[in-house]
Amino acid sequence: xxxxxxxxxxxxASCLLVACQAPIPYFSYSxxxxxxxxRAWHRLEDKNIAVEQVRVVKNIDIDCAxxxxxxxxxxxxxxxxxxxxxxxxxxxxxxxxxAGYLNQKDPKVKLYNLIDSVKIVAEPTSLQxxxxxxxxxxxxxxxxxxxxxxxxxxxLKNMREGCSRLAATxxxxxxxxxxxxxxDPRFAQLIKPGLGYVPAMKATSITxxxxxxxxxxxxxxxxxxxxxxxxxx
Numbered sequence: 001x002x003x004x005x006x007x008x009x010x011x012x013a014s015c016l017l018v019a020c021q022a023p024i025p026y027f028s029y030s031x032x033x034x035x036x037x038x039r040a041w042h043r044l045e046d047k048n049i050a051v052e053q054v055r056v057v058k059n060i061d062i063d064c065a066x067x068x069x070x071x072x073x074x075x076x077x078x079x080x081x082x083x084x085x086x087x088x089x090x091x092x093x094x095x096x097x098x099a100g101y102l103n104q105k106d107p108k109v110k111l112y113n114l115i116d117s118v119k120i121v122a123e124p125t126s127l128q129x130x131x132x133x134x135x136x137x138x139x140x141x142x143x144x145x146x147x148x149x150x151x152x153x154x155x156l157k158n159m160r161e162g163c164s165r166l167a168a169t170x171x172x173x174x175x176x177x178x179x180x181x182x183x184d185p186r187f188a189q190l191i192k193p194g195l196g197y198v199p200a201m202k203a204t205s206i207t208x209x210x211x212x213x214x215x216x217x218x219x220x221x222x223x224x225x226x227x228x229x230x231x232x233x
Contacts, residue, residue, distance in 0.1 A: 026069045026167035031091040033098040034175045040182045041099035046191040049096065050107035054089035054115065055201050056081035061119035064163035069120070069170065084118055091174045108193040110138040114201055122162050127151040129166065129173035135181060139194025143186050149173035
């Protein structure tokens with residue numbers, strides 16, 4: 001059956017306005033050095049630290065309102081786990097290098113991060129990034145952390161706006177996980193010199209005595225909480 005041109009034009013216009021309109025991506029940010037994390041590093045004594053490997057061992061749950069949050073640079077990696085691991089590793093090394101503690105060529109100790117899971121919570125009254133991870137040292141020490149970063153949910157109009165806020169705080173959530181780890185009193189033991197231990201970095205179920213559904217006291221670590229959400233998401 002032949003369809004007249006006017007009908008095609010109307011159908012095309014409707015498609016553009018409603019059903020065929022591509023959803024706007026949830027925009028995430030590249031990582032920038034964090035001054036407070038740098039100060040946290042300066043409170044530690046041991047230097048010449050290498051970051052050997054960061055691995056995510058379970059699928060990442062970052063689907064939000066029918067669309068996935070993107071990770072900057074993910075096109076260069078085979079899957080989201082590798083993309084997130086690379087993003088976290090780059091962030092960790094960025095702050096460590098800014099503080100003068102990174103030494104990839106001739107380290108006295110090497111650090112590994114086995115990330116068990118990464119997920120988001122997107123609810124009208126709660127927007128969260130959650131990460132369970134196990135930091136391991138070549139000196140044989142380890143540190144388990146359960147991280148919860150709370151993105152602002154005040155005056156939320158709809159869940160697409162909430163998803164945009166979560167995406168816009170990916171870098172802040174990673175910075176928060178790094179700050180909490182480096183500020184942990186137990187972390188100092190991980191950077192004591194020692195190169196004799198190499199972890200298997202196998203997929204294991206990491207558990208923690210902390211409640212993953214409990215909001216962390218962020219003010220204990222942040223002197224000034226990050227200004228989020230940004231106005232340009």
